[in-house]
Amino acid sequence: MADWVDAEGQRHTGRIGRYRWVVCALLFFATTVNYIDRQVLGILAPDLQRSIGWTEIEYGNIVVAFQVAYAIGLLLSGRLLDKIGTKLGYAAALVFWSLAAMAHALATTPFGFGAARFALGLGEAANFPAAIKSVAEWFPKKERALATGIFNAGTNVGAVVAPAVVPFIALTWGWQWAFILTGAFGFTWLIFWFWFYGTPENHARLSKTELAYIRSDPAEQVSAVPWLSLLKYRQTWAFAIGKFLTDPIWWFYLYWIAKFLHDKHGLTLSTVGPPLIVIYLIADIGSIGGGWMSSSLIKRGWNLNRARKITMLAMALCVTPIMFAERVADLWTAIFIVGLATAAHQGWSANMFTVASDMFPRRAVGSVVGIGGMAGAIGGMFIASLAGHVLQWTGSYQLMFVIASGVYLLALLILHVLVPRLEPAPVDEVEGAA
Helix, strand or coil, rough: EEECCCCCCCEEEEECCCCHHHHHHHHHHHHHHHHHHHHHHHHHHHHHHHHCCHHHHHHHHHHHHHHHHHHHHHHHHHHHHHHHHHHHHHHHHHHHHHHHHHHHHHHCHHHHHHHHHHHHHHHHHHHHHHHHHHHHHCCHHHHHHHHHHHHHHHHHHHHHHHHHHHHHHHHHHHHHHHHHHHHCCCCCHHHHHHHHCCCCHHHHCCCCHHHHHHHCCCCCCCCCCCCCCHHHCCHHHHHHHHHHHHHHHHHHHHHHHHHHHHHHCCCCCCCCCHHHHHHHHHHHHHHHHHHHHHHHHHHHCCCHCCCCCCCCEEHHHHHHHHHHHHHCHHHHHHHHHHHHHHHHHHHHHHHHHHHHHHHHCCHHHHEEEEEEEHHHHHHHHHHHHHHHHHHHHEEEEECHHHHHHHHHHHHHHHHHHHCCCCCCCCHHHHHHCC
């Protein structure tokens, strides 16, 4: 039972329906597949480094190749999704990235891995613009942070599943099969996607009551927003700068935590699985908890600005202990510190994505998320190159962890300066005046 007001101001009481959560589940599983494919290289990196013979700098360059393609893909996919819609765009992207993931099995040199990584980044870039756009289409604003937190938890589930299965596959059949089997897994998602997904207005399984609830926010225009016009809004830059500063930290965790555990605590391919699983299980709690926290505060009467920013401040503070991870001698203490940081990042990320849908109309969300994701990928290029050179020259992770500990507070400060009240970008007002 629920008590809510529709877009015309009419109050409703009664059962709403739950089909929108089926859509959320589809987004969750797509994101899980996305991160299984993305995580395989990071898990196998210590062993591949020995067998292929790459240096720390070459490994950093392989990661940079992914980031370059990811930036390009985000720039293109966000706009493309706004034009053709999520159903076909999401499906095409998943097919492309699954084939690219399987193609890693053909690589025998650092350049070959870089080429496969480039193709993977190009395809995987569509996942988050498509998922955020789907959330904006299927959920009212008061539920978007929770829905985003749930599907974003798929990143951690993927990161949990990968260390659970990749070492077994690699040790049993060889590292090539780890890429082939995990890459092929994504094709099963397509069946459910085409079966269950559609736009809310034309969906046979969606009740009129639930559709009215989904559309309970004020009505928006439906025409596309010119991409370049989005760059003139402070809201776009606030989101993009936030992503530029904080996304690279997640990339660093994804590609270097297994190596950190190997280098500093002696873990091997046969022993690294459980610690990685624990880290990303903790991260799952942060993803859902961060989304739940701001949504809960809004339901208690807090405004969007206060709820989002207080939640993001809490997440930023929880990251700071990561600066001590290098200095901790006990393995499980280090794992807990890293797990807390990954959880805080995911809670931050769930709210950061939701801020985009708070500040922009649905018809522009895909493009804005694409712009922000591109900025994050560009930041990821710098962090990957920096990590490769720092580790090659010093063998220490300390500088990287110190950077990670402070950038979230800096990003929140910039966000607050640019959009002190989290006010929506005047997209419709400007176009209406024109």
